[in-house]
Amino acid sequence: MPAAQNATLVSVALDAAQAPPLYVQLFEQVRDLILSGRLKPRQRLPSTRALAKDLNVSRTTTLAAYEQLMSEGYIEGREGSGAYVAAMLPEDLLLVRTRSDGVAFNAQALDGIDDREEKTQILPFNSSGQDVRLFPFAEWSRLLAKSWRSPRPELLHQQRGFGHLPLRRAIAAHLRELRGVECTAAQVVITSSAAQSVSFLMRTLLGRGDTVFVEDPGYPTIYRALEDLGAATVATPVDAQGFTVPDYDRPSPAPSAAIITPSRQYPLGMTMPLARRLEVLNWAEATGTWIIEDDYDSEYRYVGRPLSALMSLDRSGRVIYVGSFSKSMFKSLRLGFIILPLALIDRARDTLYTLGTSASANAQPALAEFIASGQFAAHIRRMRRIYSERQQSLREALDTELAGLLEVPRQSAGMHLPVFFSKELAARISDTQARVLLAGADVTAEPLSPHYKEMKPRQGLLLGFAAFAPDEIRAAVLRMAQVLK
Amino acid sequence: MPAAQNATLVSVALDAAQAPPLYVQLFEQVRDLILSGRLKPRQRLPSTRALAKDLNVSRTTTLAAYEQLMSEGYIEGREGSGAYVAAMLPEDLLLVRTRSDGVAFNAQALDGIDDREEKTQILPFNSSGQDVRLFPFAEWSRLLAKSWRSPRPELLHQQRGFGHLPLRRAIAAHLRELRGVECTAAQVVITSSAAQSVSFLMRTLLGRGDTVFVEDPGYPTIYRALEDLGAATVATPVDAQGFTVPDYDRPSPAPSAAIITPSRQYPLGMTMPLARRLEVLNWAEATGTWIIEDDYDSEYRYVGRPLSALMSLDRSGRVIYVGSFSKSMFKSLRLGFIILPLALIDRARDTLYTLGTSASANAQPALAEFIASGQFAAHIRRMRRIYSERQQSLREALDTELAGLLEVPRQSAGMHLPVFFSKELAARISDTQARVLLAGADVTAEPLSPHYKEMKPRQGLLLGFAAFAPDEIRAAVLRMAQVLK
Numbered sequence: 001m002p003a004a005q006n007a008t009l010v011s012v013a014l015d016a017a018q019a020p021p022l023y024v025q026l027f028e029q030v031r032d033l034i035l036s037g038r039l040k041p042r043q044r045l046p047s048t049r050a051l052a053k054d055l056n057v058s059r060t061t062t063l064a065a066y067e068q069l070m071s072e073g074y075i076e077g078r079e080g081s082g083a084y085v086a087a088m089l090p091e092d093l094l095l096v097r098t099r100s101d102g103v104a105f106n107a108q109a110l111d112g113i114d115d116r117e118e119k120t121q122i123l124p125f126n127s128s129g130q131d132v133r134l135f136p137f138a139e140w141s142r143l144l145a146k147s148w149r150s151p152r153p154e155l156l157h158q159q160r161g162f163g164h165l166p167l168r169r170a171i172a173a174h175l176r177e178l179r180g181v182e183c184t185a186a187q188v189v190i191t192s193s194a195a196q197s198v199s200f201l202m203r204t205l206l207g208r209g210d211t212v213f214v215e216d217p218g219y220p221t222i223y224r225a226l227e228d229l230g231a232a233t234v235a236t237p238v239d240a241q242g243f244t245v246p247d248y249d250r251p252s253p254a255p256s257a258a259i260i261t262p263s264r265q266y267p268l269g270m271t272m273p274l275a276r277r278l279e280v281l282n283w284a285e286a287t288g289t290w291i292i293e294d295d296y297d298s299e300y301r302y303v304g305r306p307l308s309a310l311m312s313l314d315r316s317g318r319v320i321y322v323g324s325f326s327k328s329m330f331k332s333l334r335l336g337f338i339i340l341p342l343a344l345i346d347r348a349r350d351t352l353y354t355l356g357t358s359a360s361a362n363a364q365p366a367l368a369e370f371i372a373s374g375q376f377a378a379h380i381r382r383m384r385r386i387y388s389e390r391q392q393s394l395r396e397a398l399d400t401e402l403a404g405l406l407e408v409p410r411q412s413a414g415m416h417l418p419v420f421f422s423k424e425l426a427a428r429i430s431d432t433q434a435r436v437l438l439a440g441a442d443v444t445a446e447p448l449s450p451h452y453k454e455m456k457p458r459q460g461l462l463l464g465f466a467a468f469a470p471d472e473i474r475a476a477v478l479r480m481a482q483v484l485k
Numbered sequence: 486m487p488a489a490q491n492a493t494l495v496s497v498a499l500d501a502a503q504a505p506p507l508y509v510q511l512f513e514q515v516r517d518l519i520l521s522g523r524l525k526p527r528q529r530l531p532s533t534r535a536l537a538k539d540l541n542v543s544r545t546t547t548l549a550a551y552e553q554l555m556s557e558g559y560i561e562g563r564e565g566s567g568a569y570v571a572a573m574l575p576e577d578l579l580l581v582r583t584r585s586d587g588v589a590f591n592a593q594a595l596d597g598i599d600d601r602e603e604k605t606q607i608l609p610f611n612s613s614g615q616d617v618r619l620f621p622f623a624e625w626s627r628l629l630a631k632s633w634r635s636p637r638p639e640l641l642h643q644q645r646g647f648g649h650l651p652l653r654r655a656i657a658a659h660l661r662e663l664r665g666v667e668c669t670a671a672q673v674v675i676t677s678s679a680a681q682s683v684s685f686l687m688r689t690l691l692g693r694g695d696t697v698f699v700e701d702p703g704y705p706t707i708y709r710a711l712e713d714l715g716a717a718t719v720a721t722p723v724d725a726q727g728f729t730v731p732d733y734d735r736p737s738p739a740p741s742a743a744i745i746t747p748s749r750q751y752p753l754g755m756t757m758p759l760a761r762r763l764e765v766l767n768w769a770e771a772t773g774t775w776i777i778e779d780d781y782d783s784e785y786r787y788v789g790r791p792l793s794a795l796m797s798l799d800r801s802g803r804v805i806y807v808g809s810f811s812k813s814m815f816k817s818l819r820l821g822f823i824i825l826p827l828a829l830i831d832r833a834r835d836t837l838y839t840l841g842t843s844a845s846a847n848a849q850p851a852l853a854e855f856i857a858s859g860q861f862a863a864h865i866r867r868m869r870r871i872y873s874e875r876q877q878s879l880r881e882a883l884d885t886e887l888a889g890l891l892e893v894p895r896q897s898a899g900m901h902l903p904v905f906f907s908k909e910l911a912a913r914i915s916d917t918q919a920r921v922l923l924a925g926a927d928v929t930a931e932p933l934s935p936h937y938k939e940m941k942p943r944q945g946l947l948l949g950f951a952a953f954a955p956d957e958i959r960a961a962v963l964r965m966a967q968v969l970k
Contacts, residue, residue, distance in 0.1 A: 070637070122638065122642060128642060129642070132638065132641045132642075135641075137633055137634060137635060137636060138634060140633055141629070141630045141631075141632075141633035141634045142630065144626070144629040144630055144633055144847075145626045145627065145629055145630035146626075147626075148622055148625055148626035148629055149622060149623060149626045150622060151622060152555075153607065153617065155817060156617045156620075156815040156816065156817050157607060157613060157614070157617075157815075157816055157817065192677065192843040192845065193841065193843065195840075195841060196843055203713070208715070221841070224839050224840075225840070228688070228839070228840065230693070230715065330641040330642075331641065331642055332640060332641050332642065332845070332846030332847075333845060333846070333847060334842070334843060334844065334845040334846065334847075335845070354709050354713070355680075355709075355710070355713065356678065356680060356706070357819070358677040358678065358681055358819060358843035359819065359845075360677065360817070360818060360819040360820070360844075360845040360847060360848060361817030361818070361819065362629075362817075362818060362819075362845060362847040362848040363845060363847040
């Protein structure tokens with residue numbers, strides 16, 4: 001790249017001794033060069049590689065700085081095609097120059113921190129979802145535009161209702177077909193996430209202090225949400241078949257509820273066999289317990305047909321189905337849903353009347369068409385093939401590189417693989433320590449033990465493979481091996 | 486219209502003696518004609534007027550039935566241009582035919598009910614928001630499409646952050662300019678509504694049972710949300726200047742908070758003068774009370790410059806600003822925001838980490854550009870002129886038609902006008918009774934008295950004028966007069 005073009009970056013000087021991380025220093029100095037006009041709009045910037053070399057810092061540092069400059073609108077372009085100073089800077093950026101008082105500076109720094117939170121690069125084996133690089137955004141954007149060009153009035157006013165009716169119809173049809181759940185749109189409530197579905201159901205079903213049975217190990221997020229709602233959670237052990245039915249005589253204030261993951265236990269990943277399912281349903285009917293079936297990841301089963309949902313076996317109307325689009329679409333969509341037994345529809349309407357909905361109407365019509373037109377199912381099928389290969393790559397790499405250190409259960413479903421520490425490894429290191437060491441090697445690995453509430457925790461890691469190509473997976477496993485051996 | 490074309494509707498027979506409302510009977514019979522193929526795709530239907538005449542029912546009935554058929558995709562077209570059988574019926578509709586079991590039928594009826602909730606025609610003087618007929622949806626749809634064609638990764642993963650940074654920057658700039666609030670993006674948290682903002686702040690600031698001062702009269706929704714969170718609400722009288730500062734010595738467990746509406750008291754509509762604002766700020770500083778400033782409707786002031794927000798006067802960092810886009814954009818967008826004092830940023834981050842956000846990322850980049858490009862401000866300016874005329878039309882019509890019965894305060898702001906019953910009218914009828922009678926005349930009027938919590942309620946009505954053209958307003962006032970005289 002001609003020297004003239006990035007000569008201005010010669011003025012950049014980073015000091016590892018100073019408080020702000022190097023990437024923040026770099027981000028701030030380049031930003032100032034742009035705001036002061038010494039870097040001109042549309043001017044090309046050196047590649048992150050070249051710049052890292054010039055400044056003698058790691059490429060992670062230059063990448064992080066560029067990512068932040070990009071996300072704040074100072075520079076444009078993507079890795080590969082190169083980065084340029086933004087053609088037009090939002091006016092409010094220019095204001096920053098004039099605001100050199102403590103607040104602005106302080107806030108600027110905070111922006112940095114917060115911004116990082118938002119967009120930390122997704123490293124293997126982050127389990128936060130699907131490979132968004134493979135999502136059909138062109139089509140998605142077309143559907144959004146179409147649905148808002150001249151929206152029906154009801155789309156603009158709905159606020160205390162169950163959600164956009166065409167979406168509820170599409171979900172009902174999808175669930176009937178793929179999960180065997182006999183339901184109609186009238187039973188579907190659109191929510192903003194699985195967690196919001198649970199808190200919505202708590203408010204609909206239970207009073208403060210009522211008992212909620214949760215799986216142990218399970219979702220820390222759900223534990224927190226329940227505590228936040230003032231529910232009395234009862235940790236219930238999980239065995240090889242999943243949720244273990246509590247003692248019938250166990251004194252528990254009715255009404256109570258249990259939140260379980262029969263399709264694929266979270267985090268351990270086993271599927272609840274039919275016999276156990278019937279046992280759970282009998283218990284629910286006998287004790288008047290509501291069963292909240294969290295059907296997360298059910299789309300991704302790589303061997304054989306997916307089992308029908310627990311709700312499809314329910315004859316007593318005690319099962320409530322909770323689903324989400326965070327993993328089948330993308331997390332920030334913030335759309336989930338509940339399938340209610342008919343008997344609960346009126347109570348749910350009262351809850352909505354009191355609390356209103358937090359589900360935005362914005363994406364609902366587009367999602368309705370995405371599902372009804374079959375594109376959603378097609379996307380899932382495509383991802384299923386891809387994720388299956390990726391899980392295979394992960395297992396093979398682990399068997400080759402980490403045999404003896406990690407125990408890898410035979411699972412062919414889901415978007416993450418739980419692996420357990422061998423005695424030898426567990427003796428050397430805890431899974432939470434491992435997380436820190438692995439982070440140093442650009443490997444994200446969620447420790448298993450924090451998912452235990454009262455049971456004796458097992459040491460292990462949850463490895464999300466869905467978002468990473470086979471070569472990314474193999475490379476990351478090699479880095480893991482170096483750290484753990 | 487040629488007889489042949491709607492001959493099939495001759496078979497329709499409604500029975501007022503039967504349980505389902507007439508519009509549901511009509512909806513179901515037309516639906517069956519369509520599903521059975523006796524009404525062909527693209528076939529024209531009689532106008533709601535003609536059909537009402539044929540069937541000897543009110544036009545409201547035929548309108549309601551058509552609205553429901555339309556919203557469920559059985560028929561197309563709009564009032565005026567006439568209605569047609571949909572060219573293509575969603576496949577799941579066809580399933581309905583084969584599902585004549587109790588569940589399906591029952592659920593179908595429930596759909597009807599729920600659907601009505603969603604899309605009850607917005608009648609004057611519904612105060613649920615702006616005139617969506619005037620919103621630039623073509624542009625909005627363009628921005629949505631643009632923002633999702635190739636979204637930045639951070640847009641897809643953000644879940645526990647403060648929201649989309651460009652939107653936070655745009656809001657901060659907008660607030661600095663229009664409301665005089667010295668803030669930066671780092672202080673902005675994107676939420677899904679004002680109510681969610683309040684519950685988010687309660688979780689950030691207070692523990693269960695802490696005291697929250699609320700205005701009386703005020704927002705029933707907020708009362709409910711607070712009770713739901715287990716806060717101890719203290720109803721605080723509102724006088725001619727708005728929120729009255731509680732007795733300093735009043736024993737109240739710190740930390741506590743007060744939720745107030747200084748720009749325009751809800752529901753009474755007066756603006757808090759400077760002296761009272763300073764009094765409130767002194768009280769907050771002296772007692773360590775958090776002030777949550779709900780700045781609803783502040784965009785709409787028709788005489789003089791809008792007063793700066795209370796937060797802009799705050800020197801002790803006790804004021805938290807809460808805003809929403811429900812009225813400036815449209816309700817179902819479900820986007821609101823909080824401006825935090827710098828001192829609260831870290832605590833808010835913890836809350837978000839625990840609870841996650843319910844604000845969808847879907848509309849955030851589009852809204853960011855809508856604001857940053859100045860289109861939002863332009864839309865507000867345009868609406869301001871229009872709403873000002875409408876408020877004028879309403880006041881004039883009320884003075885002409887209902888002088889002596891209703892007392893109309895001199896207000897030139899907001900999207901609704903509170904009117905008070907004269908002694909004579911109050912002696913004849915309560916505002917809640919009036920609501921029912923007016924509904925019979927296709928007039929929606931929210932009664933004032935339910936907004937009082939402990940204070941002696943005044944009888945009155947809240948008349949939303951923003952969503953209705955002057956002639957709609959005058960016609961509705963005439964209907965009001967007939968009912969109330």
